[in-house]
Amino acid sequence: MAKKLYIPGPVEVAPDVMQAMTAPMVGHRMPEYAELHARVTAGLKRLLHTEEPVFLSTSSAFGVMEGAVRNLVQKRCANFANGAFSAKWHDVTLRCGLQADLFAADWGEPVTPEMVENALATGKYDAMTLVHNETSTGVLSPLAEIAEVMKRYPEVSFIVDTVSSMSAVPIDLAALGTDVCLAGVQKAFGLPPGLAVFAVSQRALAKAATTPNRGYYFDFEEFAKNDLKDNTPSTPCISLIYALAHQLDKMFAEGLENRSARHRQMAERTRRWVEGQGFSLFAAEGCRSLTLTAGRNDGRTDLARLKALAGDRGYAIDNGYGKIKNTTFRIPHMADMTAADLDELFALLEELLPQARS
Numbered sequence: 001m002a003k004k005l006y007i008p009g010p011v012e013v014a015p016d017v018m019q020a021m022t023a024p025m026v027g028h029r030m031p032e033y034a035e036l037h038a039r040v041t042a043g044l045k046r047l048l049h050t051e052e053p054v055f056l057s058t059s060s061a062f063g064v065m066e067g068a069v070r071n072l073v074q075k076r077c078a079n080f081a082n083g084a085f086s087a088k089w090h091d092v093t094l095r096c097g098l099q100a101d102l103f104a105a106d107w108g109e110p111v112t113p114e115m116v117e118n119a120l121a122t123g124k125y126d127a128m129t130l131v132h133n134e135t136s137t138g139v140l141s142p143l144a145e146i147a148e149v150m151k152r153y154p155e156v157s158f159i160v161d162t163v164s165s166m167s168a169v170p171i172d173l174a175a176l177g178t179d180v181c182l183a184g185v186q187k188a189f190g191l192p193p194g195l196a197v198f199a200v201s202q203r204a205l206a207k208a209a210t211t212p213n214r215g216y217y218f219d220f221e222e223f224a225k226n227d228l229k230d231n232t233p234s235t236p237c238i239s240l241i242y243a244l245a246h247q248l249d250k251m252f253a254e255g256l257e258n259r260s261a262r263h264r265q266m267a268e269r270t271r272r273w274v275e276g277q278g279f280s281l282f283a284a285e286g287c288r289s290l291t292l293t294a295g296r297n298d299g300r301t302d303l304a305r306l307k308a309l310a311g312d313r314g315y316a317i318d319n320g321y322g323k324i325k326n327t328t329f330r331i332p333h334m335a336d337m338t339a340a341d342l343d344e345l346f347a348l349l350e351e352l353l354p355q356a357r358s
């Protein structure tokens, strides 16, 4: 039985978005694809407030996360972490055979500008990685403040994962000055998985051109060269790109400010509900995500049982990720979700919670 998805990605995909994927296939070296590519990348630049190129990668986000370190770490990378995905990026950097150090905040806490300043002041690093919105913990780190620190270290490539924030939280790349800003489309974009988008600065492209062993599939130079012809290095997931074109149109029709206000309102509603049910919020005050809320188990709820009960009713819910599985749970409020979707979930959970509580 297909379940309605209330997990923090892949998220529920709206029927009109699924429909957009059924557009007739074209060849990626045909002018029809170039027109689609140009339209989508122009929309992404508008979304991200940037004139720098935005590339389309037929991969999940980790493909580009790995590609970014392979292209931009020549000396040593500082991986900042405050949860599962940011910590895994450190592991990925090491697995690429690169030199790297991990700077970890407690789960539930943000990466702070001070952490970044202290690490970079050592002069050991020529690249850093940061996850803007840690989906494992529901923490949004202060990107704008960290970007201010990064302006003092122009020699350090500034690589940011906005996998679960891009399109829901305003991201102004012209002001932030990131070198790479990436996302997968199965979160706040509300698309099926399989496509990642990433903006790369000219500074980073120039550096990548001098980095050895970049491989082929995620070689930034290949992306840049092909993008000049409104194309991709290898065959892209054209159906998903049709859906992204459609979703970008919807975003601009809604208005980016309205879109982020909707996410903020859903976040506030969810936090109130979580606390109203006797749970506490996992993320520290002041850094709570706008696209998902992590609640801390109250110690008397069997979250695995709750998930199974919800599954029997046709709903997929989350019972935590990584080392905080079952001691936390996450409620998404992103993409095309509305307050009515949240109310539907809350009514279900209020009915099921007594059966999962001791």
Ligand SMILES: Cc1ncc(COP(=O)(O)O)c(C=O)c1O
Binding pocket: 009, 060, 061, 062, 063, 085, 131, 133, 134, 135, 136, 161, 163, 164, 184
């Ligand atoms: C913040 C963040 N980064 C990276 C990833 C990995 O993305 P993917 O599975 O698309 O490679 C995820 C997936 O949930 C994520 O939430």
